[in-house]
Amino acid sequence: MDPFSGIVGSLVWWIFLFYLLMGPQIQYRQLQVARTKLLEKLARKRNSTVITMIHRQESIGFFGIPVYKFISIEDSEEILRAIRMAPKDKPIDLIIHTPGGLVLAATQIAKALRDHPAKTRVIIPHYAMSGGTLIALAADEIIMDPHAVLGPVDPQLGQYPAPSIIKAVEQKSIDKVEDQTLILADVAKKAINQVRDFVYHLLKDKYGEEKAKQLAQVLTEGRWTHDYPITVEHARELGLNVNTNVPMEVYTLMELYRQPIKQRGTVEFMPYPVKQEGRD
Numbered sequence: 001m002d003p004f005s006g007i008v009g010s011l012v013w014w015i016f017l018f019y020l021l022m023g024p025q026i027q028y029r030q031l032q033v034a035r036t037k038l039l040e041k042l043a044r045k046r047n048s049t050v051i052t053m054i055h056r057q058e059s060i061g062f063f064g065i066p067v068y069k070f071i072s073i074e075d076s077e078e079i080l081r082a083i084r085m086a087p088k089d090k091p092i093d094l095i096i097h098t099p100g101g102l103v104l105a106a107t108q109i110a111k112a113l114r115d116h117p118a119k120t121r122v123i124i125p126h127y128a129m130s131g132g133t134l135i136a137l138a139a140d141e142i143i144m145d146p147h148a149v150l151g152p153v154d155p156q157l158g159q160y161p162a163p164s165i166i167k168a169v170e171q172k173s174i175d176k177v178e179d180q181t182l183i184l185a186d187v188a189k190k191a192i193n194q195v196r197d198f199v200y201h202l203l204k205d206k207y208g209e210e211k212a213k214q215l216a217q218v219l220t221e222g223r224w225t226h227d228y229p230i231t232v233e234h235a236r237e238l239g240l241n242v243n244t245n246v247p248m249e250v251y252t253l254m255e256l257y258r259q260p261i262k263q264r265g266t267v268e269f270m271p272y273p274v275k276q277e278g279r280d
Helices: 003-046 073-085 103-115 131-137 162-170 179-207 209-220 232-238 248-254
Strands: 049-054 092-097 120-124 141-144
Touching: 003 049, 003 092, 003 248, 049 073, 073 103, 092 131, 092 248, 103 120, 103 131, 103 179, 120 131, 131 179, 141 232, 162 179, 179 209
Parallel strands: 049 092, 092 120, 120 141
Antiparallel strands: none
């Protein structure tokens, strides 16, 4: 066997192995660089500090296992740090895409956003449910895609909505309810009151006391299921300050948050073919 051919074969094998192991990491790094450049462009355009909290599935490792993300304490630490470092006389644009998460973390982010001296805007390209809605309520302005949605902020205790726990207990006589269920109902009442009071304090300066109380009641009382979609039209009917002026850069940014690459996409589309002048 030709020694040169053997060396070339070994080199090709090592290159293939390197790409197999490091390729996903390199691609992820390229996405990070592209995101940073786009965020810098958006910040200059809007003369603001731009912060993102994007919770999508991502697969980075060798096996491409998708990771499902929610609002966490780590998120609140990072966002609080970003808000603290932001110029006090400049607006903040917080881009949110999330199914929700820890009430504690969402509450910290919402309070920090509310306390920023300059104008604050939350931009929602697709959805900001539960804790995401809680954060959006803290902003001076909520900017949503025409088909984006918010959601109720009624607390959840494990797999059960707090309002439903209370309702279930109220429908039975006290002697037929287990102690554990009674304790759960007591915690549920406290959780609802805590979130309701917080929403009220977020909104009272912007909407007035009566309107703030009304919104806090509606969003926490369990009127809808926890995943109920509050559309732009519905949000406006409730009296929230919502517009649909989402910057185009935000849509481009969302394309840079990859879904798991090991799975076949379920949606494909072909842009309408625009005929160019001078061509058949």
